[in-house]
Amino acid sequence: MYIKRRTLFIMLLLLVASTSIVTLAAAKFFGQASGTQGSVPQGQDPQKQAAAQDPELAKVYEAYQLIENAALEKQEKAELIDGAIEGMVKTLDDPFSDYMNQKETKDFNSSLQSTFEGIGAEVTLKNERVTIVSPFKGSPAEKAGLRPEDQILKVNGKSLQGLSLSDAVMHIRGPKGTKAELEIMRPGLSDPMLVTVVRDDIPVETVYSETVERNGKKYGKLEITQFSQNTAKHFAAELNKLEKQGINGLIVDVRGNPGGLLDSVVEIGNLLVPNKGVILQVQYSDGKKEVFRSEKGEAKYPVVVLTDKGSASASEILAAALQGSGYKVVGTNSFGKGTVQNTIPLEDDSQLKITVAKWLTPEGNWIHKKGIEPDVKIDQPDYFNAAPLPTKVELGRDMNSSDVKNLQLILKGLGQPPGRTDGYFDSRTETAVKAFQSLHKLPVTGRVDKKTAGVMQEELIKRIQDPKNDLQLQAALEVISRESN
Incomplete structure (x- = not known):
């Protein structure tokens, strides 16, 4: 579908190169950005021309000339220009605005293919730290136990502090099979932890469907992992299959x-949005709004939406649209990304992305930095947020650390209560470890070595992936069961 009127299309940039961002790629902006070259008289310096058109730019040109001619430390012209643009973007104090030079733009565009190589996580800058929005389903990042809100402090020993988002991403990405040792600060932990992720090909599979039953009725469940180019087509196909099975409701x-x-x-x-309802509104800097409406008629069955803090931007648009239609949202507050960016290719194939608008819910609310509040708020079990256990350090009696505290959380989730959860490895924690080791035919040492840690991680993932332990899904089934009566 092509969205006409004020824009050619509004696009949310995805994959690991940046956080999910609503982006306007408008023809009129392209003209402003790069079409001016035709108006510069032949033989005249375009920088002088710009300064003549706007006297305030004369100072910029003057500073450029002084640095180029008089500075002791010489720099290439391209580097000076890139630095000036980066400086202007930085003054916006907007984590979603960014400038990418030619190389960064090329690397970024390569990540927008059907597959790319990396760890498979969406990141943004939050409080000047590279923060995970969400790992992709089945990605190395997810398998390694990375979670939304994890902050990446270092990659293979190199600090990301002070880097732009695009620079940081280039350190995180890498060829398939290479290792990225990430120093992670997780909310709730007092010390950073090391997580090793083996980079891999990241396929963009975006729609997963299944049916679930509750109280003798059949419900469809469609999971959307990203909104990519073919997602709507696949969603429609899977929805059609579910409807042919006679579903009584749908969980998105x-x-x-x-x-x-x-x-x-x-x-x-x-x-999905019935009665030609509003899907979203886009409000531009001049105050004008653009409203996007559904083309659907009456609803066939109830719909329930599942969200969490990893649901961002386009996900929030869909959740807000369905909530505005009277459908229930179940889970926890979403990420809170409500601004719109315009991505403009510059003449030298570099790229500038700036925030130019915000999107609003059907009711006209702005969810930025607040997220969408669910109608039924329910958290997952605590062990869903457990960090991977260390593999380079054994945990044992009388140790006191955040790693031990995390171990106690995992033991509790695996049905082996450690007796305490404050991070001190006492005799009760040791007994719980021994019980786990005995149950899984491991050497009964009471210490958590690399092998025990690996088996614990595998068992934890099994528990997390079991739908019976998914409290949010179970709550959604309860809600849709009532709605379909």
Whole structure:
């Protein structure tokens, strides 16, 4: 679907190169950015021309000339220009505005293919730290236990402090099979932890469907992991299959979904938002609004949406659209990304991305930095947020650390209560470890070595992936069961 009127299309940039961002790629902005070259008289310096048109730019040109001619430390012209643009963008104090030079733009565009190599996590800058929005489903990042809100402090010993988002991403990404040792600060932990992620090909599979039963009725469940180019098409196909099975309701799961193309969101909204309802509004800097409405008629069955703090941008648009239509949202507050960016290619194939608008819910609310509040708020079990256990350090009696505290959380989730959860490894924690080791035919030492840690991690993942332990899904089934009566 092509969104006409004020824009050619509004796109949410996705994958690991940046956080999910609603982006306007408008023809008129392209003209402002790069079309001016035709108006510069032949033989005249375009920088002088710009300064003549806007006297305030004369100071910039003067500073450029002084640095180029008089500075002791010489720098290439391109580096000076890049630095000036980066400085201007930085003054916006906006984590979603960014400048990418030619190389960064090329690397970024390569990540927008159907597959790319990396760890498979969406990141943003939050409080000047690289923060995970959400790991992709089945990605190395998810398998390594990374979670939304994890802050990446270092990659293979190199600090990311002070780097732009695009620079930081280039350190995180890498060829398939290489290791990224990440120093992670997780909310609730007092000390950073090391997580090793083996980079891999990251396929963009975006729609997963299944049926679930509750009280003798059949319900469809469609999980959307990203909103990419073919997501709406796949969603429609899977929805059609479910409807042919005679479902009594639909659960749309956008937990951990960092966003994607707005075209996809609007197309999916057309399939789900009833009575030609509003999907979203976009408000521009001049105060004008653009309203996107559904083309769907009456609802066939109830819909429930699942969200969590990893649901960002396009996911929030869909959740807000369905909530505005009277459908229930179940889970926890979403990420809170409500601004719109315009991505403009510059003449030298570099790229500038700046915030130019914000999107609003059907009711006209701005969810930025607040997220969407669910109708039924329910957290997952505590062990869903457990960190991976260390593999380079054994844990044993009388140790006192955040790693031990995390171990106690895992033991509790695995049905082996440690007696305490304050991070001190006492005799009760040791007994719980021994019970686990005995149950899984491991050497009964009471110490958590690399092998025990690995088995614990495997068992924990099994528990997390078991739908019976998914409290949010169970709550959604309860809600849709009542709604379909």
